[in-house]
Amino acid sequence: MTGIKRRSHDWLGGGVALAALCSVLAFSPNAAGQGRGQGDGGTFDGVGRGQRPAVAEVPKGFWDPGLNTHLLPPGDPTPRMSDGHVDLSGRYYPNGVGRMVGSYTPGGVDLNAGSILPPGSKQESPAFKPETKDKYQFPTPYGTCAPGGTPTSITTQATEHGPVQLISQPGAVWVLTEFPQAIRWIPTDGRKHSADPDVSFAGESVGHWEGDTLVVDTVGIDTRMRNISVGLFGDANSWTHSEKEHVIERFSRPSKNFLNYQVTVEDPVVLSKPFVSPVERWSLAQSKDDNWTEYLCTSNEDSDAWKKVDPKVREKYEGGHADGQGVPVGGDR
Secondary structure, eight states, rough: EEEEEEETTTTTTTTTHHHHHHHHHTTOOOOOOOOOTTTSSSSOOOOSSSOOOOOOOTTTTTTTTTSSSOOOOOOOOOOOTTTSSBOOOEEEEESSSOOOOSSSTTOOOOOOOEOOOTTOOOOOOOOOOGGGGHBBOOOOTOOOOOOOOOOOOHHHHHOOOOOOEEEEEEEEEEETTTTTTTTEEEEOOSOOOOOOOBBBBBBBBEEEEETEEEEEEEEOTTTOBBBBBSSSSSSSGOOOTTTEEEEEEEEEETTEEEEEEEEEEOTTTTTTEEEEEEEEEEEEETTTOOOOOOOEEHHHHHEEHHHSSSSHHHHHHHHHHHOTSSSOOOOOO
């Protein structure tokens, strides 16, 4: 696997190879909820209404001191399009500081990232049917470049730390991701699903508005599309799905600087009940130099890089599964 990423504002600098490798292996635990907003008790509008979220400070010397290290304020009121619906357009990062943050090294975290959960609650894992373990639950094979699909092109940013760009206009929304490079077109003009949708990695999506929330309904997702960081963190905890998978995503923008995202996955073959994620807070990019860059991944496995991985880690990754934080542990496969 070869990963190539160029970003002028990326703190990784020369560590591209390490980033590409570790983003595939997903060894890093994510401190879910760190810097989590206190908000309004976990309602979908979350950050931007009610109390101001708590501020988490980035450790000195860990990031470029010239970059923002504080949770953004809500900003101006929510922008709207000519038809009165919320304008979701913007480039958003899976954290609260309006730029890329995160670490691809063991113990790395996305400061100020996290879910908007009611006090005292915790994220539930997907409820898999026991008989589906061998067929649907196994790590992403090393050297496999995940295609951009639904919902993984968005949820995988839990380990990639990359941006999602939304472009909205009356009647349609586009969702673009830098890695994996993907473009989704979502009509919001009230149309229904096709009688026999064409199968694709992105699936067939149709959207409708429920107040100020855009609800996107997707079916026809190719069964080769892996669910990465959908309820379980990282590639090591990825899982596949049946042709009956049905994904519902909810997008809202409570203020200019924040986007809220939530995903529900239904699959009567693999899951004993629908999986519902917490509401995730994303923040609007703040830098004028925050430009789109190219990230290419090819499946010509870099055997030399793989040989340099700690043998114990490699053995656990290839032969087992991972714990709730995405750390590989021994398994029975």
